[in-house]
Amino acid sequence: MDYIRVTSEDELATALRRDGAVLLAGGTDLMVKMRGWAIRPSLLVDISRVDSLRRVSTSSDGAVIGSAARVADLLANSTLCVRYPLLAAVLRSLGSVQIRNRATLGGNLANASPAADSALALLAYDARVSLAGGAAERTLPLAEFLQGPRRTALQHGEYLRAIDLPAPRADWIPFFHKVGRRRALTIAIASVAGLLAFRDGDIVDARLAAGSVAPTPLRLHSVEQLVVGRHVDDALVATAAATATRAVAPIADVRATASYRREVAGELVARFLREAGGLAPASL
Ligand SMILES: Cc1cc2nc3c(=O)[nH]c(=O)nc-3n(C[C@H](O)[C@H](O)[C@H](O)COP(=O)(O)OP(=O)(O)OC[C@H]3O[C@@H](n4cnc5c(N)ncnc54)[C@H](O)[C@@H]3O)c2cc1C
Numbered sequence: 001m002d003y004i005r006v007t008s009e010d011e012l013a014t015a016l017r018r019d020g021a022v023l024l025a026g027g028t029d030l031m032v033k034m035r036g037w038a039i040r041p042s043l044l045v046d047i048s049r050v051d052s053l054r055r056v057s058t059s060s061d062g063a064v065i066g067s068a069a070r071v072a073d074l075l076a077n078s079t080l081c082v083r084y085p086l087l088a089a090v091l092r093s094l095g096s097v098q099i100r101n102r103a104t105l106g107g108n109l110a111n112a113s114p115a116a117d118s119a120l121a122l123l124a125y126d127a128r129v130s131l132a133g134g135a136a137e138r139t140l141p142l143a144e145f146l147q148g149p150r151r152t153a154l155q156h157g158e159y160l161r162a163i164d165l166p167a168p169r170a171d172w173i174p175f176f177h178k179v180g181r182r183r184a185l186t187i188a189i190a191s192v193a194g195l196l197a198f199r200d201g202d203i204v205d206a207r208l209a210a211g212s213v214a215p216t217p218l219r220l221h222s223v224e225q226l227v228v229g230r231h232v233d234d235a236l237v238a239t240a241a242a243t244a245t246r247a248v249a250p251i252a253d254v255r256a257t258a259s260y261r262r263e264v265a266g267e268l269v270a271r272f273l274r275e276a277g278g279l280a281p282a283s284l
Pocket of ligand 1: 022023024025026027028029030031032067068093094095096099102103104105106107108109110111115116117118154158159160161185186187188
């Protein structure tokens, strides 16, 4: 196996056209797969020195995050974290200090795991991704980029260049909760992230996404449509939770059964509505 460390996007695009070339970012997913022989590249193309892919910019229009920006660097960017607190919350729960020091945002998305934590916040913020290296650069909504477990919209020779976030609302209430087999350094059994905005006691904007409960991280549009325009009360919480359990399509695996995952997704939606709507927590 060959290895090259490219220093520009031109070099990257040229290298990725070679047969058997695989892009290496932080390696925290790729190395695990290579050790298990799930993937055997003939050429590893390391992008860690491509400065243009590590750039992060924020403006009144939103934010653009280079795909090779590391999770730890994003968490150290106070402007980004203050403007996008939901993104900061999910990134804080991604892996351990060591993993966050290497893992990149682009790697978390391109790896296309149903449990990818960052995808939940990015779906809620309506992120778009830009792809380069093909015949022409293209941008698409994150929901279209994520096509299934380990499947993305990337074509041969293409790479994920950047993640674009629209300007956030200042009055969004963020929520993120991940249920795993332990509290820290855990892959989600089920997770929910969301943003709610209220006016005069009614929900005026709702964004909800769930992880590990479908082939891809998923926006819960049916729950959003249900709650917008409504005041939070016990009846709405119960209906929203039931709607969430119907919106997801989990599988059973070594971590949990499908029915447990479904139930957790509904429960997390209920918890978010209760907290944001100022209701007392449900008694267990
Ligand atoms: C111990 C441990 C704990 C973890 N905990 C979590 C967790 O809590 N939550 C979570 O979501 N994940 C977790 N992960 C998974 C992993 O750390 C993340 O998915 C990470 O963000 C991957 O980024 P990376 O830079 O290391 O990607 P890499 O491993 O370098 O790449 C992953 C895949 O994406 C492709 N790729 C990477 N960048 C690009 C790009 N710019 N364009 C096109 N393709 C690209 C690679 O070719 C490869 O196929 C954990 C992993 C480990 C080992």
